[in-house]
Amino acid sequence: MKRLFITVTAWMLAALPAQAEEVTTFTLDNGMEVVVIEDHRAPVVVHMVWYKIGSADEPVGVSGVAHFLEHLLFKGTDVLAPGEFSATIAANGGSDNAFTSYDYTAYFQRVAADRLELMMQMESDRMNNLQITEGDIETERKVILEERNQRTENNPNALAGEQFRAAQYQNHRYGVPIIGWKHEMEQLDLEDALGFYDLYYSPNNAVLVVAGDVEPDEVKALAETYYGVIPAEDQLPERIRPEEPPQRAERRITYVDQRVSQPYVMRSYMAPERDPGAQKEAAALVYLAELLGGSPFTSALGQALQFDTQTAVYTSAYYEPNALDDTTFTVTMVPAQGISLSEGEAAMDAAINDFVQSDIDPARLESIRTQMRASEIYALDNVQQLARRYGAALTQSLTVEDVQAWPDVLQSVTEEDIKAAATKVFDRKQSVTGWVVSNQEEAS
Amino acid sequence: MARVILVAFLSILATFAQADIEIKEVTSPGGINAWVVEEPDIPFTALEIRFRGGASLDEPGKRGAVNLMTGLLEEGAADMNAQEFQTRLEDLAASLRFRSYDDTLSISAKFLTENKDEVLTLLRQALTEPRFDQDAIDRVRAQVLTGIAGDLKDPQSIASAAFNKAAFGDHPYGTPLDGTAESVNALTQDDIFAAHKNTIARDRVYVSAVGDITAEEIGPMLDELLGDLPAEGAPFPEDIDFGLEGGMTVVDYETPQAVALFGHEGIERDDEDFFAAYVMNEVLGAGGFESRLMNEVREKRGLTYGIGTYLVPKFHAEMVLGSVASSNATIAEAIEVTRAEWARMAEEGLTQEELDTAKTYLTGEYPLRFDGNGEIASIMAGMQMIDLPPDYVVNRNSYIEAVTLDDVNRVAAELLHPDDLHFVIVGQPEGLQPTQ
Numbered sequence: 001m002k003r004l005f006i007t008v009t010a011w012m013l014a015a016l017p018a019q020a021e022e023v024t025t026f027t028l029d030n031g032m033e034v035v036v037i038e039d040h041r042a043p044v045v046v047h048m049v050w051y052k053i054g055s056a057d058e059p060v061g062v063s064g065v066a067h068f069l070e071h072l073l074f075k076g077t078d079v080l081a082p083g084e085f086s087a088t089i090a091a092n093g094g095s096d097n098a099f100t101s102y103d104y105t106a107y108f109q110r111v112a113a114d115r116l117e118l119m120m121q122m123e124s125d126r127m128n129n130l131q132i133t134e135g136d137i138e139t140e141r142k143v144i145l146e147e148r149n150q151r152t153e154n155n156p157n158a159l160a161g162e163q164f165r166a167a168q169y170q171n172h173r174y175g176v177p178i179i180g181w182k183h184e185m186e187q188l189d190l191e192d193a194l195g196f197y198d199l200y201y202s203p204n205n206a207v208l209v210v211a212g213d214v215e216p217d218e219v220k221a222l223a224e225t226y227y228g229v230i231p232a233e234d235q236l237p238e239r240i241r242p243e244e245p246p247q248r249a250e251r252r253i254t255y256v257d258q259r260v261s262q263p264y265v266m267r268s269y270m271a272p273e274r275d276p277g278a279q280k281e282a283a284a285l286v287y288l289a290e291l292l293g294g295s296p297f298t299s300a301l302g303q304a305l306q307f308d309t310q311t312a313v314y315t316s317a318y319y320e321p322n323a324l325d326d327t328t329f330t331v332t333m334v335p336a337q338g339i340s341l342s343e344g345e346a347a348m349d350a351a352i353n354d355f356v357q358s359d360i361d362p363a364r365l366e367s368i369r370t371q372m373r374a375s376e377i378y379a380l381d382n383v384q385q386l387a388r389r390y391g392a393a394l395t396q397s398l399t400v401e402d403v404q405a406w407p408d409v410l411q412s413v414t415e416e417d418i419k420a421a422a423t424k425v426f427d428r429k430q431s432v433t434g435w436v437v438s439n440q441e442e443a444s
Numbered sequence: 445m446a447r448v449i450l451v452a453f454l455s456i457l458a459t460f461a462q463a464d465i466e467i468k469e470v471t472s473p474g475g476i477n478a479w480v481v482e483e484p485d486i487p488f489t490a491l492e493i494r495f496r497g498g499a500s501l502d503e504p505g506k507r508g509a510v511n512l513m514t515g516l517l518e519e520g521a522a523d524m525n526a527q528e529f530q531t532r533l534e535d536l537a538a539s540l541r542f543r544s545y546d547d548t549l550s551i552s553a554k555f556l557t558e559n560k561d562e563v564l565t566l567l568r569q570a571l572t573e574p575r576f577d578q579d580a581i582d583r584v585r586a587q588v589l590t591g592i593a594g595d596l597k598d599p600q601s602i603a604s605a606a607f608n609k610a611a612f613g614d615h616p617y618g619t620p621l622d623g624t625a626e627s628v629n630a631l632t633q634d635d636i637f638a639a640h641k642n643t644i645a646r647d648r649v650y651v652s653a654v655g656d657i658t659a660e661e662i663g664p665m666l667d668e669l670l671g672d673l674p675a676e677g678a679p680f681p682e683d684i685d686f687g688l689e690g691g692m693t694v695v696d697y698e699t700p701q702a703v704a705l706f707g708h709e710g711i712e713r714d715d716e717d718f719f720a721a722y723v724m725n726e727v728l729g730a731g732g733f734e735s736r737l738m739n740e741v742r743e744k745r746g747l748t749y750g751i752g753t754y755l756v757p758k759f760h761a762e763m764v765l766g767s768v769a770s771s772n773a774t775i776a777e778a779i780e781v782t783r784a785e786w787a788r789m790a791e792e793g794l795t796q797e798e799l800d801t802a803k804t805y806l807t808g809e810y811p812l813r814f815d816g817n818g819e820i821a822s823i824m825a826g827m828q829m830i831d832l833p834p835d836y837v838v839n840r841n842s843y844i845e846a847v848t849l850d851d852v853n854r855v856a857a858e859l860l861h862p863d864d865l866h867f868v869i870v871g872q873p874e875g876l877q878p879t880q
Contacts, residue, residue: 041483042811042814042815044811044812044815074733082743083733086732086733086734087733087734087801090732090733090734090801090804090805091801091805092804092808093804093805093808093809093810093812094809094812095732095809095812110812111812112808112812138746139744139746140746142745142747143742143746143748143749144749145771146701146746146747146749146769146770146771147749149701149749149769149771150701150750150769153700153701154599154699154700154701154769259597259698260597261596261598262590262593262594295530295534297527297530297531297534298527303527307526307527307583313587313590314590336586337586363535367531367535368534370535370537371534371537373537374556375537377488377556378488378554380486381486381488381816381817381818382816383815384815
């Protein structure tokens, strides 16, 4: 049994006293990783189990099964009746939920710290002993279809987003929506769900994160009692995903939906994600997004399009550094009254081009650096957010060391790093440009 | 140099298990009250300032003025234009959020200890020396108009607008606080200054601060920050009766999932039966997966992803509201089940077991809300606005515990009227007969 004891010291402003989030990590004999984050300000604990399995790991033809299974985990087990899991937590004054992403499926409870053992008892139970019936499948499938209705079918921007990703990824499953394509969701059955469950819900494919008013020794003893006794899955396959080929052709889409109230143009580019031991380029892209389209008042797009020329009512640049595989860098422009989408797109491109050609204002760079340092201080106020940070990273191939190095990597980014990252990322061959409109006229 | 005079300095210690939240009640030398929790562990402070009134103080024909004015508070002050002001704020790594609601204008500030004085200076300038430059007005107006256009095509917003219009008519509660394209386009710089004068005044301000700050320093700080504001703002609007009768309104809108908003008259926050109503509503529809409606409509029948009900005690009217979304083909069944559960609760009330379970959840969940400086500051400002004392945080769970089965079932019968429920449905629902 390996046991590491690591204290993370967040990067501090020079004048501030040292702040630390106390983090302890260890691995159980069956391969389950454990992260303990101490925060003794309130007698509360967040208990999370993260599985290294998300929608991008699904087999072909059953899109949405990872998320469907997440819903089904709230049905019964050998010892719990359907719904009893959440009812028990509520009866203990706690709250619980779960979420599914491309790279992970996670379950969490937030409850008084002295109820941690009960959480572990129940969560470890449903790692192995789920009991679902055909009836559960039928009802819950309706629920996820209504969820898709609510999130996506009723929302033209969400539908446009699906089309974007489908066009962006030519081989990788990031191009398929987490919730699933509707026609495949309608066919999901008990076998699909159980096949997924039996293989992937196992301790050697899971990360336990416990954050709050707890002692690492106590967490370790409980984790060994409840999770440590579950045998590792020896058939767990290596996590291999289809990689993107070199993208050679720029793509353009037009999404028409009469429910669109305001036409806009968006462009996404393929971009690298944070990699283990190699986070520098991702850090540079975080700065690039801030400098280009972070604050509407001081960013390049905001200044050029919302202030200097007033061609846009809204601009943004967004980069998602946290992913297992290649991610995207996205710019958006909502044109002002009287500005067409082609004029808007041209103005956006001119502004991006200007940014790439010009020097970066050192004052803006330092300001963003300071804001990132400060955000680490503010982050200490939210232990649940810290827990999510670790859980997501460890299911996306990063290590605890990578998580702890990230604030320093962010601080070390230079103008040259940002310029180099910009030159690489703004490659139209790897991009999708989309116009989202309410009718064809707006797209002409 | 101002001397620290604490006219009142009460201290309340709330103990949740081992954790303490010590609320200090402070009155500044200039007479401004604030609640403070000293939490020096992390070197930052969350400051919450609320002005009662908010968008309800829009003058006739000027709907949207308070909202637009609020959006402009971050767009420059004193000798700084919008970009200069924001550059300063970003350099200090602070955040100032200005928001308007039906009855409130709120300011949420977050700043590092080392930048406290500079951030508070910026905030004071934003509140007391706003510029409302014409170019900023035009820019933010365009953003507001985009939002208004979006709401006109959003099923939830369409439902809210139709429900509120029918329930409250010409009262400010009857129209969206953003205003209409017409009303917002007509707003002038004078209107914005008038909205500022009407809403931001000392006679309606509530303050709380949590974090690396002391009760001693906050008094003079408040006088500096808010002392130059006008003593009085505009009068609050009159109370209004909920004017919508039972029935069903369908707003035709082409979208696959129908959205329903429903409700009837509610209960005042300071009613002695409020806690009984609160516990009842938890079992009916507020308690997430454990509520009867969630169980019947989602878990048993798969008709929706979510259904919820809410007690909505506003300053000038009270409602019990709920919402549910379901495919056009199934919304009728979702509504039928909802009505039946409403009636069952009114007639039969809760079981002892449901009451006990709800109490355990509500009393256990309450301390979990106090989980961050910003959250605590927000809770404390909200308490002050509805005249709750600091020791409410200590006693609140005892009010929940005191609710008896007789109370809760009597209140269920008094409060819930299935025949008075009005449903506004946006979509193309199948098998529903609108009453109007």
